[in-house]
Structure formats: C-alpha cells, structure tokens
Amino acid sequence: MAVRTSPKWWVRFPLAALSGLLAGFAALAVAELVSAAVRPESGPIVAVGGAAIDRTPAPVKDFAIRHFGENDKLILQLGILATLAALAVVLGLIALRYRRPGSAGVLLFGVVGAGAAISRPDSTGIADALPSIVGAVVAAVLLYWLIGRLTTPAATSDAGTGAGWDRRGFLIAATAAAVASAGAGTLGRHLNDMRGQNAVASRTALKLPAPASPAAPVAAGAQLKIPGISPFTTPNNAFYRVDTALVIPKVDATTWRLRIHGKGVTRPLTLSFQDLLGRKLIERDITITCVSNEVGGPYIGNARWIGVRVADLLREAGVKPPSQGGPADQLVARSVDAMTIGSPVEDVMDGRDAMLALGMNGQPLPFVHGFPVRMVVPGLYGYVSACKWIQDIELTTFDAYDAYWVKRTWAKKGPIKTESRIDTPKPFARPKAGTVMIAGVAWAQHRGIDRVEVRIDDGPWNLADLAAQDTTDTWRQWSYPWKATAGGHTLTVRATDLTGQTQTEKRTSTIPDGASGWHSVFITVT
Missing domain, CATH: 3.90.420.10 (Oxidoreductase, molybdopterin-binding domain)
Known part of the structure; x- marks a missing residue:
C-alpha cells in the first residue's frame, strides 16, 4: 500500500513561511479594499507610517530628509513592508507547530494598525480601525487554512487511507489566496484613486484669473547664462x-x-x-x-x-x-x-x-x-x-x-538665515586648468543679498559678480571667473545681506532653527 509521508522540514518550513507571507499579503490587500470605503489614510501602512513619523525624534527625521530627500517616505514604507514580511514569516513558522496561536498572533498586528489609525490627529473615529481589523481577521483565517493543508492527511490510492499532507490542496489554496488578494488590492487601489477624481476635475477646470497686482517682469540680468547654475525660476x-x-x-x-x-x-x-x-x-x-x-x-x-x-x-x-x-x-x-x-x-x-x-x-x-x-x-x-x-x-x-x-524641539520662530551655495563646479569635479566659472545662488529672503565672496583654498576673499537683484524676497545668482591651476582645491562661498549681516562660518545643524556655515566644494583641476 502506497503511503504519502509528511514532507521533510526543508519543504515544510518554506511552505509555512510562504503561508505567512500570503496571509500578510491578504491582510494588506483586504485593508486596502476596506480603506476605500472609509478613507485612504486609514490603511495600515499609511496609519502605522504616519504614527511612526509623528513619534520619530527630530534628529532621525532630519537624517532621513538629508540622506533620502523626497524618497524618505518611500524608504519608510518599504521598511514597514519589510518588517511585516519578516513577522509574517515568523508567524507562519509558529503556526506550523502551534496552528491556533500562530494564526491568532496575526490579530495582534491588526490591533496595532487599528490603534495607529485612530490615534492619528486627522482620525475620523473608530471607522479608521476597520481596514486593519478586517484585514487581520482575514489573514488569521487564511493562515489557519493554509497551515491546515500542510498538516491534513492526504488520501492514498488504496482504500482511501490517508497520511502525510495535502499537497494538491495546499497548492490550490495558496494560488487562490494569492489571486484573490491581488484582486482585492487592485480593486481597493482603484477605488481609492477614484475618490480623488473630483479633486482632479476641480483643478483641471480651474482657470486662474489675472492678478490685480501682477508681479513685475523678472529683472533683466537676474538669470545668468552659466551651465550648471540653478535656474532663477524653479519649475x-x-x-x-x-x-x-x-x-x-x-x-x-x-x-x-x-x-x-x-x-x-x-x-x-x-x-x-x-x-x-x-x-x-x-x-x-x-x-x-x-x-x-x-x-x-x-x-x-x-x-x-x-x-x-x-x-x-x-x-x-x-x-x-x-x-x-x-x-x-x-x-x-x-x-x-x-x-x-x-x-x-x-x-x-x-x-x-x-x-x-x-x-x-x-x-x-x-x-x-x-x-x-x-x-x-x-x-x-x-x-x-x-x-x-x-x-x-x-x-x-x-x-x-x-x-x-x-x-x-524646533524653534518657535524661524527667520531664514543668510546663506549661499556653489552650484558649479560640482563636488569632486575635474575641470581643466584655465578659466573655471564658479557660480551659484545666495539668499536672505525679505532682506536681500548685498554681496557674495569666493575663496580659493585658504586665500583671500574675492568679490563675486552678482546677477541683478529681482526682489529682496528671491534668491540671487552670482558668478566668479577663476584662473584655475592644476591640483586639488577647496572652493568656499559666503554672502552678506542688505542689513550688513555676513553669513557665519560657524557650522550648526538644521535643528533647532536652520543650518549655518560656509558652503565648500573640493575639486581637482587637471
């Protein structure tokens, strides 16, 4: 009589881990679908991510902005997904040995997501908890079901006697779960996108009227024609x-x-x-x-x-x-x-x-x-x-x-400090010896820029040529033609505003009221 034996551990463990991942995927997909009936911000990734942002110390936020820029939120969301995936794998492995406790453990993450959602400052109430709770319940049931397929005896070809595990049943269940979850998630995302269509339509239909007080034309000479410098108007x-x-x-x-x-x-x-x-x-x-x-x-x-x-x-x-x-x-x-x-x-x-x-x-x-x-x-x-x-x-x-x-921990009042930046040449550039145009922007909004100075290595300060000042509320471009000699050089810039205040050399971090210091770049002239 042929008997199907239980799969070896190197088969069971990966399949249990897969079961946990499928359960986690289902939780997020179902939560996305339910959030379409509540509001997009109630989804667990957004809710937990928002709560994480609110509770992150200012230096950590500043680090994220400095190193990841506008991708900081993407990095946070990917980090949350990676953490959830790891936890889903662990719960799948636990459920393989302790089926009910492992499956029930999924519900704890629903509680965490629900708590994060209703604790957000913009929460609309208990309804914001629904996506996380419903998603967790579905995930717990799915994990219990999939693990059952790994431990349920499979019928043999002889007299219906069973042993081992239901390979076919597991594959069917796993495939069905993946397809259903993908469908639920796609539908949820589509419905959430549709919620914003009225906003999109209102923006599309908007025709801005002519201002009663139009801006003066940008001053002639405010935009320098120097490759690499920031455009006067940012697109x-x-x-x-x-x-x-x-x-x-x-x-x-x-x-x-x-x-x-x-x-x-x-x-x-x-x-x-x-x-x-x-x-x-x-x-x-x-x-x-x-x-x-x-x-x-x-x-x-x-x-x-x-x-x-x-x-x-x-x-x-x-x-x-x-x-x-x-x-x-x-x-x-x-x-x-x-x-x-x-x-x-x-x-x-x-x-x-x-x-x-x-x-x-x-x-x-x-x-x-x-x-x-x-x-x-x-x-x-x-x-x-x-x-x-x-x-x-x-x-x-x-x-x-x-x-x-x-x-x-940021300061209550935040007047912008007088600052300047070298746009070109870029750090570690390798320009050829001869005339190298050093150029960039300086700003002291609502005070205006009076002068910009450039220093090569530890040499004297040299006055840069200023572009025309548009208004005191805009930045000002500057340039300095430098007779570059071969070797490594440090280029430094500082600005002075129209009140007579010169940009300080003292380096400070952005916390609590903005960074200060001179901007320098190192280049190698060939």
Whole structure:
C-alpha cells in the first residue's frame, strides 16, 4: 500500500513561511479594499507610517530628509513592508507547530494598525480601525487554512487511507489566496484613486484669473547664462517637497472651505475657494526654503506665486498685530491632514507679501504642493509658514500652543538665515586648468543679498559678480571667473545681506532653527 509521508522540514518550513507571507499579503490587500470605503489614510501602512513619523525624534527625521530627500517616505514604507514580511514569516513558522496561536498572533498586528489609525490627529473615529481589523481577521483565517493543508492527511490510492499532507490542496489554496488578494488590492487601489477624481476635475477646470497686482517682469540680468547654475525660476516638477504626508491629500476645490477664528478675531470668517478667487489677487516671485536644508543643500526653490494676502483676510476678520495691541502673536494654520504650522502674526502682517497661494508658476497649485490653497510667507522657513492643503487658521499665542514641529524641539520662530551655495563646479569635479566659472545662488529672503565672496583654498576673499537683484524676497545668482591651476582645491562661498549681516562660518545643524556655515566644494583641476 502506497503511503504519502509528511514532507521533510526543508519543504515544510518554506511552505509555512510562504503561508505567512500570503496571509500578510491578504491582510494588506483586504485593508486596502476596506480603506476605500472609509478613507485612504486609514490603511495600515499609511496609519502605522504616519504614527511612526509623528513619534520619530527630530534628529532621525532630519537624517532621513538629508540622506533620502523626497524618497524618505518611500524608504519608510518599504521598511514597514519589510518588517511585516519578516513577522509574517515568523508567524507562519509558529503556526506550523502551534496552528491556533500562530494564526491568532496575526490579530495582534491588526490591533496595532487599528490603534495607529485612530490615534492619528486627522482620525475620523473608530471607522479608521476597520481596514486593519478586517484585514487581520482575514489573514488569521487564511493562515489557519493554509497551515491546515500542510498538516491534513492526504488520501492514498488504496482504500482511501490517508497520511502525510495535502499537497494538491495546499497548492490550490495558496494560488487562490494569492489571486484573490491581488484582486482585492487592485480593486481597493482603484477605488481609492477614484475618490480623488473630483479633486482632479476641480483643478483641471480651474482657470486662474489675472492678478490685480501682477508681479513685475523678472529683472533683466537676474538669470545668468552659466551651465550648471540653478535656474532663477524653479519649475514645478523640480521644486523640492518636504512634508509628512504619506498619502497626498486630494481636496476638491469646489467643496473646500477655510475657517479663520480665534483670539482677537472679532468677525470670524468661513471662505470658499470662489471667495478667494473673487478677492484682490497678488502675484509675486518668492523663494522658499526648508529648515531641513543643510548648508549647500537642495531644499530651496523660487517660484511665481499668485494668491490673496493673509494680512488682508486677517484685517477683514478684525485681527490686529501685536504691535497695534492685538492679543494674538501666533497664527496656527491647520491642513486637511491635521498638520499644524505656527507663524508669527507680526511677520504676516508687517507689509510683506505673505499669501494664501492658489497658483504656482502660472498654474493651479500641484497636489504635492498644496492644492487648492497653501501659505507662503517670505523670510520664514517652511516649518513656520508653508502650510499646504490649509483649511483652518486660528489666532492664538506662542505661550498657549506649540505647533507640530515646535513640539519636536524646533524653534518657535524661524527667520531664514543668510546663506549661499556653489552650484558649479560640482563636488569632486575635474575641470581643466584655465578659466573655471564658479557660480551659484545666495539668499536672505525679505532682506536681500548685498554681496557674495569666493575663496580659493585658504586665500583671500574675492568679490563675486552678482546677477541683478529681482526682489529682496528671491534668491540671487552670482558668478566668479577663476584662473584655475592644476591640483586639488577647496572652493568656499559666503554672502552678506542688505542689513550688513555676513553669513557665519560657524557650522550648526538644521535643528533647532536652520543650518549655518560656509558652503565648500573640493575639486581637482587637471
């Protein structure tokens, strides 16, 4: 009589591990499908990732931005997936020996995902827990079923006697699970994408009106024709992005509303997008900078923004700046994903072109840059001014409330420091001896650049040639023709703003109020 024996350990263990992975895949796929009925942000990867971002120490976040740039969120999500895959393998192996406890262990991860979802600042309540819970239950049942196929006796060809394991049953079950999970995940992703179609349609239909106060033409000579230098205007698709959103909010401009309220507000306002379009629009070239920008870093860009002055709206709401006796010294902007950004009221009402921006470089704001409305404040780092996807402005005090980044050890106020950067030649470049053009950008938003100096090795400082100054709110290009000699050389740059403040040599990290120091590059002249 032929008897099928149990598979050897080198067969059982990989199949048990595969069972765990299939269960994990099913959990995420089902959660994606359920999140389509709740909201995309309630999915476990997004919820756990968001919770991880909120709880990550500021130096670690700064490290991630510095080393991974705009891929920091992708790296986080891949890390979460890798961790879940490893845990799924472990649970599959446990279930091989302890079928019920191993399968039940999957439910614990559903609890973790559910807890993360409902703990998020933008949580809509208990419904946000459903994707993680339903996904975990399905995964637990699936793991129990698959492991059962590894341990269930298989019928023999003689008299129906059974022994060993159900190879055919396992293969059918595993294949069916994989196909069903892929289908559920694909459908869930499609439905989640469809949720944003109204937002996409509202942006597509938007035609920005001509501003009542247009930007002056860019000053002649503001853009140097030097290969390798940053363009004066940064294209939208090249503009830096630093935020905490794992899912880019897609907000329908036709249903969007902005509320202005709080301390010192005598006439609270609720404004629609059309209300903003109907007000006096201004258009300005403004350079914005992220506080996570290291010396010589890429997180800075210049764009032509169109929007409504924040000061006009605040005055309409009855707000007075502290210098005029107003009781509120902090404006807290809240986004649709519950990010909070605190700005000094005095700064946004002191005459600078602080605005609620609706457009960027002649187009409606891209979704990644805050459509339908975001804040832009010249002279302040983004973490205290550049709230994307804004929906609420509350007037309060710095003593009464700490915004998101301030709670994570960043300074309450973030004026941009005077800085400069060498764009060309790049670090470790190997130019030929002769005239080498050193060029880059310098910035001191809302103060302006007065001069830029370049030093070769430990030699004297040499005045660079400045491009035309467009406005004090934009960066300024500079160049210096250098008679390069063979060998290794260190090139260093520093800038002085129009207040007479020279960029400091002292190196500091980005925490708590922005990096400082001179930017240097080492090259080898051949």
